Amino acid sequence: MDYDEGKENRKLLYLALKKFYGSKRAAELMHENNEKLFGFHELAWAIGKRSISFFCQYFLQDTFTPKPGNVARELAPMHYELWEEAENIFIKDRYDKFAAAEPRGSAKTTILDFAITTWLHAYETSPYTLVCGKVEQDATDFISTSRQAFEENQYIIKAFGKLIDTRNYTVNKLELELANHTKIQAISSTSSIRGKKYKNDRPFCIIADDYQGKSDIITFESREKKYRTWQDDAKYAGDEAVYRDGIKIKMATKFIVLGTILHRDCFMSRILKNKEYKCIVRKAVLVDDVDKLYTTGLWEKFKKIYFSDIYDNSKAAALEFYYQHESEMQYPISWPDKWNCAKLAIDYYTDEIGFKQELQNDASKIGIKSFKSIITQTPEQIEDHTFIKTMLCMDPAGTDNKNKKKEDFYGFVVGSLGDNNFKYVRKGEILKIEFEGYMKHTLKLLTDYKDITHICIEKNTYSGADVVKIKELIALDEVLKLRDFTYVNEMQQKNKDEKINTIVSDVNNGRIIFNSEDVPFQDQIMDFAGQNFTEHDDAPDITAEFANRINDIKVCQRVTSMDRRKLFGR
Structure with a gap:
């Protein structure tokens, strides 16, 4: 039709x-x-x-x-609910502060940022609106989208006239002034909202959209700073309502906070607990326990196929299984025209923590420390064991530019597998040193632990240049040059959380035993609560590298000859 x-x-x-x-x-x-x-x-x-x-x-x-x-x-119904909340705020004036923790990709920005701002300024309801994005590029994109709506949308132009006077219009990537004498301004979350004015007006509406990033949730201090900065600035950024003869003649500044929950006490989590805000928390998958959903029944079979190595294309095989049982594998979701059950399941299997953060707004198990206990022995007790394999694992320090984390420590582990099948971190260290110190310390460990046969070094930082230098220094050492070493130098591309999770049980249950003198190393392990919620993860990372590698290395025993005549009693 x-x-x-x-x-x-x-x-x-x-x-x-x-x-x-x-x-x-x-x-x-x-x-x-x-x-x-x-x-x-x-x-x-x-x-x-x-x-x-x-x-x-x-x-x-x-x-x-x-x-x-x-x-x-x-x-979906969720979108109509958001429009209803917007009418409660701006038309019915029922409350001044609203927060919505919505799933990533649910159109919360489109509805409660772009559309609301367009409405506010088309009708001159807001003389000045301030929108806070995570980074400046988000702010720039928002202004560009808003300008396009007023310049090109024929439905708006026909009913409201041309709200952008192109004759007197100066392009500003972070501001948009309209012909009806109202202004939209966008800033990044690193800029203060305090003290902003337009023609003596403080903002009528302040919108914080994805105001926090991963760097804002790593430490307690960073989480506290983000929340306190917003709360302190908000006190002075807007206006109180104006009453005359008991009648409200001007609404108070309206605050809208949009985002997802990234941690149990992140900025968004704390806003949702603030009684000043009317709040909505929504999930993409409308079940109480996604872990149970995706690890039982037909979804458990789907997962086994998806991760199986017997298929040329395991993803296609899993999807074929899903289509064969599609009606039985359905579950309720917030926006059926956006998400489907199979795609959401794959997202869960790929990144469980990210799934719970971005789609479920569930931080109940996020940021909880992974390790509950560490078993230690004195150096003398450890060295009294018989070891069948020994390796030196090293993780050179590097800067995590993606997550804006501080430069890490150099991580060192001298680890052994005992004849009792326990693993021993005979020496675990995290050091703040330079390259020369890194080289000297490596040679010292090789000298101190004469049974080291394998040297494992992460390749990401120096791309193998450190291995070349170590070989040169060993060749110049009168003692070390007589020993044979096997080098393992590979790029680390695995998910770090998954890698560290492989040793949680063994550490907690005492299958990996640590040197009692290496307290800073052990403290860093005990502080680990996930890569995105821990300032430094060098110790658990290098421990996992040792624990997983030691099982695979092969040690060739030295062959000694004996007099054949002894076999015959001669």
Whole structure:
């Protein structure tokens, strides 16, 4: 069937009128204003002022209404609920502060950032709106999208006129001034919201959208700073409501905070506990226990196929299994037109922590320390054991630019497998040293532990240059040059959390035993709560490298000859 846009728009307007006036009066208004429905300040304009939902579905229909020529998705109940909350804030003035922890990709930014800002300034409800993004590029993109809506959206231009005066318009990537004398400004989360003004007006609306990043949740101090900065700045960033003769003549500044929960006491988690805010917390997968969902029944079989090594394309095989049992494997999700059950399951299997953060807003098990106990022995007790394999593992320090973490320590482990099948960290160290110190300390450990046969070094930092230097120094040492070493020098590309999780049980249960003198090394292991929630993870990382590698190395025993005549008693 051909799509009749005019007919669909009239239907949408009628339904909005019916909601306010009933079906009879709605039909009369449509008839009375038959030629004055969608033009400048006509009926659609008037209803849009009273209904944010209608404004979005009609004036921003290329974003929110699926039709030929756009890629809009069918909306879910969650989106209508957000529009209702927006009307409670800006039209009914029921509360001034609102927070929504919504799943990543749920269109929260489009609805409560872009669309709300467009509505606020189309109707001059807000003389000045301040939008805070995570980084400056987010702010720049937001202003660009907003400008495009006012410059190119023909539904808005027809009903509101040209709200950008191109004759006097100066392009500013972080600000947008409209012809109706209102202003939209976007800033990054590193900028203060305090003291911002436009023509003597403080912001009427302040929106924080994904205000926190991974670097803001690593330490308690960083989490505390993010929350306290927002709370302190918010006190002075907006205006209180104005009353005259007991009647409110001006609304207070409205605050909207959008994001996902990244930690149990991150900025978003603490805002949601703040009684000043009306809050919504939503999940993508509408079940109580996603761990149970994805590890039992048909989904357990799906997982085994997905990770199996017997298929040329295990993902395709798993999806084929899913399609064969599709009806049985369905579960409720927030936005059916955006997500599907199989894709969400794969996201869970790929990154369980990220899935719970970004899609489930569940931090109940995130940021909890992984290691509960460490078994130690004195150096004398450890060295009294018989070892069948010994290796030196090293992790050179490097800067994590992606997560903006401080430079790590150099990690050293002299580890052995005992004849009792226990593993021993005979020496575990985390040191702040330079390259020359790294070389000297390596030679010292090789000298002190004469049974080391394998040297394992992470390749990510020096790309093998350190291995070359170590070989040169060994060749110059009168004692070390007589020993044979096997070198393992590989790039580390595995998920670090998954790698460290492989030793949690063995450490907690005492299958890996540590040198009692290496307290700083052990403290760093005990502090580990996941890569994104721990400032330094060198000790657990290098311990996992040793524990996993020692099982695979092969040690060739030296062959000694004996006199054949002794076999015959001669």
